Amino acid sequence: MLSTLFLLLPVISPTLAWIPVQDWGSGNVTSSVGSLGECVCHVYLPDTTFPADRVQHMQQISKDLIQEVQIQMNKIKTYEIKLEIYLGELKKLLDRVTILGSSADDYIKLDFELLRIELREFESLVSQLKDAFNSSSPMFDSLYTEIRNMTLIVNTLESYDKSNLQVIRIEFVKLQKKLEECQKEQEFLKPDIGNCNHTGIMRLSKPMVSQLNSHLQTSYIYGGWGKDSKPAKGSESTYFYSGSSSTLTTQFYFYPDYKHLLLMSTSSSLDIPPSYRGYGNNYIVRGNSIYYQRYSPFSMGKYNLTSKLYDSRVIPTATTAFSYSYSNNQNMDFAADEKGLWVMYASEESKGKLVIAKIDEKGFGIENVWNTAAYKQMTGNAFMACGVMYATRSVDLNTEEIYYSFDTKSGEEKHLNIRFPKFQENYSSLDYNPTDQLLYMYSNGYYVSYHVRFNTA
CATH class of the missing domain: 1.20.120 (Four Helix Bundle (Hemerythrin (Met), subunit A))
Incomplete structure (x- = not known):
């Protein structure tokens, strides 16, 4: 935008008297003498029009x-x-x-x-x-x-x-x-919500892609989204989202329903203070509390959205030496299903294989532990459904598979070949929600979900 100001000396414009020329920037102001001896100033103003029509x-x-x-x-x-x-x-x-x-x-x-x-x-x-x-x-x-x-x-x-x-x-x-x-x-x-009378997952649906994250940033490749797996009355439709260009966990957003998530409107946010910030993206919301991996000290982190209180617990055997194959710092993976609250990690004692721990929700401690045969560094992600851990891995650029399961009730493990299409090559989080039997995936900045079908035959 070019604006030309004619200043007839010795008269000085009252507007220009309030704005020193040096504050405009040397590249945006030029001057010259006109044919009648008047001073002519050329001011170049940037086009800062907000694209309201596109929004x-x-x-x-x-x-x-x-x-x-x-x-x-x-x-x-x-x-x-x-x-x-x-x-x-x-x-x-x-x-x-x-x-x-x-x-x-x-x-x-x-x-x-x-x-x-x-x-x-x-x-x-x-x-x-x-x-x-x-x-x-x-x-x-x-x-x-x-x-x-x-x-x-x-x-x-x-x-x-x-x-x-x-x-x-x-x-x-x-x-x-x-x-x-x-x-x-x-x-x-039409999922049979809450029913675990089946023999495990039979297949997944095609990926359902909702949209790019609420920041509309393709660089926000790390994050997660989903619903409370044990919602309080009146909060059954609430969705959460957190995303970043790094694995640092600093902020969460909450939307009253799916429509507001898509429209990115009427949200509330939570800023985690530096002393309680986390790493990794395998966090969940359950019982109106956020469970995540606390950065320092390395431990389970918890924030109660009702009481506004933080808490943490150290798992002595858990280590930061092993992460999932798609990204770093994915050391603690929280999960929730029909049987309760879980955390999965690897330890030096397990030689990098996934360990399943059942969390006591009331006391925020570990109730029981199971060792599996799934190497964490070869696994894309893992989730729990009806007390069974399912581990995934990449088949090719477009295909993922559930390749392993471990039943915490019977101790039985299986090698599976349940393949499903990916929306993009990598993803940073994958969580099952028992309230709707959906898998929630955060894939390179996009909200993706899958219907889960169990074998009831």
Whole structure:
């Protein structure tokens, strides 16, 4: 921006009299003599216009996305109800066909046109489910093919052939099984919260990327986010976030719900004083308290958001010599699940292998300890679910896998191969939350999460 000030000597502008020329910077002010002998000053002012229009545009896009997600969730609920209704109708239809197979006198009761109408309804339902889930799953394709085959059979069944009737009965059984498989697949989106009556994790969903961190800084590659795993009444929807360009832990932000997290609005913050600051990013919030790795002395740190009090406990065997493979200073990893509060670390005695310790939440001490066979420096991260520790490692740039588990109840360990896609190559934290059965990952500055499906078969 170029502003030209004409000063007719000896008159002096009252504005310029209050602002010394030397304070403007030598590179921003030049002067010359005009054709009439007047003094002409050229002042170059920087363009400091705040891009409010872009911020408003970004907020509007975020609101639109939230509304779209809500619409899609409502669709899923609607299709779930339809699926249950159609499955019940299909069972009734199967009973009718079974009765027909027992008596030739009942053949005339079979309304073929009704069968065709009902099959068209099934076909429409599958198409709607496929569009709603935006999925090209072989299960949907196979179910669609089965329905079309059934329609062809019904069209030829009017020849009153008992063998054909047996064929359609068999096909209805197949179709029923397909719909039941579809229903089970949909139940993946409906977690059985608090239930540990299963044999462990079966698979993870595709990564769900929310957005870049609340600072909108791609350099903030270290951090974590998530929800309170044991929230107080009224705080069930509260989210926390902390991020930095280093592994130093100095500040936390809290948002009343997911919408405010995305819009980066209505937040409260906590600044950790220097004497209680931490290192590492594997912190969690549980019972309205933050659990993190305290820097000095090296110990478990705790801050109670209700009482505003700090506390710490030293674990004598824990060491700073071993960290996860993706970043430094990840020495203590806090976790929470259906069974309580945990911390994982490595020690000289364990020769760098992960140690699981159960934390007494009331006394903030160690209740019990288990040694595992997972080398921490070969592990990307670890988390607890239903009292079982799961350790991850990199397969390639785009793929991670849960390769090891240790059950603290039975002492059983397993070597696993549960692969899941990564959003980016590295991540600094990974925590399971029992309130929604989601894995919360902080991946190079982005909020990422996964649905966890357990094997209940």
